[in-house]
Amino acid sequence: MKTKHSDKDKDVLKNLGRFIESQFKKSLHKVEEVFKDNKAADDKLFSYFKVFIDDKGVASVTPSSKYLVDRVLKAMDLKHNKIVVEYGAASGVMTRKILERLAPDGRIVSIELNEKLFESLRELTPDSRLHPYRGDVREVDRIARHYGLQAGGVDVIISGIPFAFLSHAGRHELLDKTAALLRPGGRFIAYQVTTHLIPILKDHFKHVDTQFEIRNIPPHFVFTAYK
Numbered sequence: 001m002k003t004k005h006s007d008k009d010k011d012v013l014k015n016l017g018r019f020i021e022s023q024f025k026k027s028l029h030k031v032e033e034v035f036k037d038n039k040a041a042d043d044k045l046f047s048y049f050k051v052f053i054d055d056k057g058v059a060s061v062t063p064s065s066k067y068l069v070d071r072v073l074k075a076m077d078l079k080h081n082k083i084v085v086e087y088g089a090a091s092g093v094m095t096r097k098i099l100e101r102l103a104p105d106g107r108i109v110s111i112e113l114n115e116k117l118f119e120s121l122r123e124l125t126p127d128s129r130l131h132p133y134r135g136d137v138r139e140v141d142r143i144a145r146h147y148g149l150q151a152g153g154v155d156v157i158i159s160g161i162p163f164a165f166l167s168h169a170g171r172h173e174l175l176d177k178t179a180a181l182l183r184p185g186g187r188f189i190a191y192q193v194t195t196h197l198i199p200i201l202k203d204h205f206k207h208v209d210t211q212f213e214i215r216n217i218p219p220h221f222v223f224t225a226y227k
């Protein structure tokens with residue numbers, strides 16, 4: 001069911017959002033205590049949360065859980081795929097695990113927009129297979145060329161970016177660029193909170209598999225789209 005909001009409703013929602021955000025910022029130290037008391041997270045996790053408060057484009061309060069990471073890794077099939085591009089790598093929770101399994105002659109270009117998260121990504125590891133890049137995935141065609149990756153030359157692209165934040169045209173443009181970079185039979189794997197991407201993926205790819213991982217905050221769908 002589609003919900004239509006009037007301009008008045010939108011203003012109310014916007015003001016409510018601003019109010020919650022201002023209260024959140026004021027109470028950040030309390031949230032920190034909860035994180036620490038529960039031992040549910042270390043300082044790194046809390047830093048991630050703080051980055052989220054400042055930049056909603058990060059779109060997640062915690063990094064992906066090990067269950068979600070494992071699910072994405074399995075879908076990547078790194079035994080047979082070694083040229084990888086990553087959209088929205090953040091501080092590298094997936095990147096680190098990919099490097100553990102990537103072939104010695106493999107490569108991964110990991111793109112991240114947020115400055116603070118990118119700094120952590122860059123410090124991840126001195127590994128010649130990893131190319132961390134600070135920028136916008138909407139320019140992935142140019143970024144890939146910068147690293148000598150040609151159209152049709154990439155095996156797998158994974159993505160944690162919030163597609164919901166892109167315009168309708170922006171989503172199609174990014175998926176056009178994504179499909180063009182992949183080799184025939186290559187795959188695009190997107191982990192997302194909602195299913196809104198499925199029909200759009202079907203416009204650009206031959207076949208789309210859907211999985212669901214509940215052991216993540218929040219639970220995520222994992223879509224694997226084949227070129």
Ligand SMILES: C[S@@+](CC[C@H](N)C(=O)[O-])C[C@H]1O[C@@H](n2cnc3c(N)ncnc32)[C@H](O)[C@@H]1O
Pocket residue numbers: 057058059060062063064087088089090091092093094111112113114117135136137138160161162
């Ligand atoms: C939901 S987080 C996923 C982070 C990480 N890969 C993980 O699994 O925990 C999405 C990430 O995408 C980044 N991002 C959002 N839009 C982006 C864009 N247009 N270009 C590059 N990165 C973007 C955010 O800054 C954030 O780090």
